[in-house]
Amino acid sequence: MADCSFHPGKDAVGACVSCGKMLCIACRTELHDKVYCPSCANKLFVHADDVKVAPSAPVVQSVSGAWWLLVILPLLFGGWNWIGGIIAWAVNKGKDPKKARSMLIWGIVISVIYIILAVIFLVLVLAGFLVVSLPGVLQQ
Ligand SMILES: [Zn+2]
Ligand SMILES: [Zn+2]
Incomplete structure:
Protein backbone atom coordinates (compact mmCIF):
# COMPACT_ATOMS: atom_id res chain seq x y z
CA MET A 1 0.00 0.00 0.00
CA ALA A 2 1.31 3.45 -0.92
CA ASP A 3 1.97 6.17 1.57
CA CYS A 4 -0.17 9.30 1.90
CA SER A 5 1.13 12.07 -0.35
CA PHE A 6 0.81 14.53 2.47
CA HIS A 7 1.96 12.32 5.34
CA PRO A 8 4.90 10.09 4.42
CA GLY A 9 4.82 6.95 6.53
CA LYS A 10 1.04 6.86 6.85
CA ASP A 11 -0.83 4.28 4.84
CA ALA A 12 -3.01 5.67 2.10
CA VAL A 13 -6.64 4.61 2.16
CA GLY A 14 -7.62 6.17 -1.15
CA ALA A 15 -6.70 8.56 -3.90
CA CYS A 16 -8.02 11.99 -4.78
CA VAL A 17 -10.38 11.68 -7.77
CA SER A 18 -9.20 15.06 -8.97
CA CYS A 19 -5.40 15.04 -8.75
CA GLY A 20 -4.76 11.38 -7.96
CA LYS A 21 -2.67 12.00 -4.86
CA MET A 22 -2.69 9.19 -2.29
CA LEU A 23 -4.58 10.01 0.89
CA CYS A 24 -4.45 8.72 4.45
CA ILE A 25 -7.54 8.55 6.62
CA ALA A 26 -6.86 12.07 7.93
CA CYS A 27 -6.51 13.61 4.44
CA ARG A 28 -9.48 11.82 2.92
CA THR A 29 -12.16 14.42 2.25
CA GLU A 30 -15.43 13.05 0.99
CA LEU A 31 -17.71 15.33 -1.02
CA HIS A 32 -20.80 13.98 -2.76
CA ASP A 33 -19.52 10.39 -2.42
CA LYS A 34 -16.21 11.27 -4.08
CA VAL A 35 -12.86 11.38 -2.35
CA TYR A 36 -10.68 14.47 -2.64
CA CYS A 37 -7.44 15.59 -1.11
CA PRO A 38 -7.69 18.62 1.20
CA SER A 39 -6.32 21.06 -1.37
CA CYS A 40 -8.70 19.88 -4.13
CA ALA A 41 -11.59 19.98 -1.67
CA ASN A 42 -10.61 23.54 -0.81
CA LYS A 43 -10.47 24.48 -4.50
CA LEU A 44 -13.91 22.94 -5.09
CA PHE A 45 -15.30 24.70 -2.07
CA VAL A 46 -13.93 28.10 -3.09
CA HIS A 47 -15.15 27.53 -6.65
CA ALA A 48 -18.64 26.55 -5.50
CA ASP A 49 -18.66 29.56 -3.26
CA ASP A 50 -17.87 31.79 -6.23
CA VAL A 51 -20.54 30.32 -8.47
CA LYS A 52 -23.34 29.81 -6.02
CA VAL A 53 -25.31 32.90 -5.24
CA ALA A 54 -26.54 32.74 -1.69
CA PRO A 55 -30.34 32.55 -1.70
CA SER A 56 -31.43 35.99 -0.76
CA ALA A 57 -33.60 36.07 2.29
CA PRO A 58 -36.93 37.80 1.76
CA VAL A 59 -36.26 41.44 2.41
CA VAL A 60 -38.65 42.85 4.94
CA GLN A 61 -39.22 46.45 4.03
CA SER A 62 -40.20 48.70 6.82
CA VAL A 63 -43.86 49.60 6.90
CA SER A 64 -44.64 53.07 8.14
CA GLY A 65 -46.33 53.17 11.53
CA ALA A 66 -48.62 55.85 10.07
ZN1 LIG B 1 -6.47 16.28 -5.11
ZN1 LIG C 1 -2.41 12.26 4.92
Missing part, protein backbone atom coordinates in the same frame (compact mmCIF):
# COMPACT_ATOMS: atom_id res chain seq x y z
CA TRP A 67 -50.66 53.01 8.55
CA TRP A 68 -51.87 52.23 12.06
CA LEU A 69 -53.72 55.56 11.97
CA LEU A 70 -55.74 54.26 9.03
CA VAL A 71 -56.55 51.17 11.09
CA ILE A 72 -57.43 52.99 14.32
CA LEU A 73 -58.74 56.44 13.36
CA PRO A 74 -61.97 55.29 11.60
CA LEU A 75 -63.19 54.52 15.13
CA LEU A 76 -64.00 58.25 15.32
CA PHE A 77 -65.92 58.20 12.03
CA GLY A 78 -68.34 55.30 12.28
CA GLY A 79 -66.21 52.21 12.94
CA TRP A 80 -64.99 51.58 9.41
CA ASN A 81 -61.72 50.25 10.83
CA TRP A 82 -62.01 47.01 8.89
CA ILE A 83 -61.84 48.96 5.63
CA GLY A 84 -58.76 50.80 6.91
CA GLY A 85 -57.32 47.43 7.92
CA ILE A 86 -57.94 45.96 4.47
CA ILE A 87 -56.36 48.98 2.73
CA ALA A 88 -53.33 48.91 5.06
CA TRP A 89 -53.02 45.16 4.50
CA ALA A 90 -53.39 45.37 0.69
CA VAL A 91 -50.76 48.12 0.43
CA ASN A 92 -48.25 46.63 2.85
CA LYS A 93 -48.62 42.85 2.46
CA GLY A 94 -45.80 42.81 -0.11
CA LYS A 95 -43.46 44.70 2.18
CA ASP A 96 -44.11 43.16 5.57
CA PRO A 97 -46.78 40.41 5.48
CA LYS A 98 -46.72 39.96 9.25
CA LYS A 99 -47.32 43.61 10.04
CA ALA A 100 -49.89 43.93 7.22
CA ARG A 101 -51.82 40.94 8.59
CA SER A 102 -51.84 42.33 12.10
CA MET A 103 -53.17 45.64 10.74
CA LEU A 104 -55.96 43.75 8.96
CA ILE A 105 -56.79 41.74 12.09
CA TRP A 106 -56.79 44.82 14.31
CA GLY A 107 -58.96 46.73 11.84
CA ILE A 108 -61.53 43.94 12.00
CA VAL A 109 -61.23 43.53 15.77
CA ILE A 110 -61.72 47.26 16.38
CA SER A 111 -64.75 47.25 14.04
CA VAL A 112 -66.27 44.30 15.89
CA ILE A 113 -65.69 46.00 19.25
CA TYR A 114 -67.21 49.18 17.85
CA ILE A 115 -70.29 47.32 16.63
CA ILE A 116 -70.70 45.53 19.98
CA LEU A 117 -70.39 48.84 21.85
CA ALA A 118 -72.85 50.46 19.43
CA VAL A 119 -75.36 47.63 20.02
CA ILE A 120 -74.94 47.91 23.80
CA PHE A 121 -75.40 51.67 23.54
CA LEU A 122 -78.56 51.24 21.46
CA VAL A 123 -79.94 48.67 23.90
CA LEU A 124 -79.25 51.01 26.83
CA VAL A 125 -80.90 53.92 25.04
CA LEU A 126 -83.89 51.74 24.19
CA ALA A 127 -84.09 50.43 27.77
CA GLY A 128 -83.85 53.99 29.11
CA PHE A 129 -86.57 55.09 26.73
CA LEU A 130 -88.81 52.22 27.84
CA VAL A 131 -88.20 52.91 31.54
CA VAL A 132 -89.03 56.58 31.05
CA SER A 133 -92.05 56.08 28.82
CA LEU A 134 -93.53 52.80 30.13
CA PRO A 135 -95.24 54.25 33.23
CA GLY A 136 -96.93 56.76 30.96
CA VAL A 137 -97.99 54.04 28.54
CA LEU A 138 -99.29 51.84 31.39
CA GLN A 139 -101.33 54.66 32.89
CA GLN A 140 -103.21 55.25 29.67
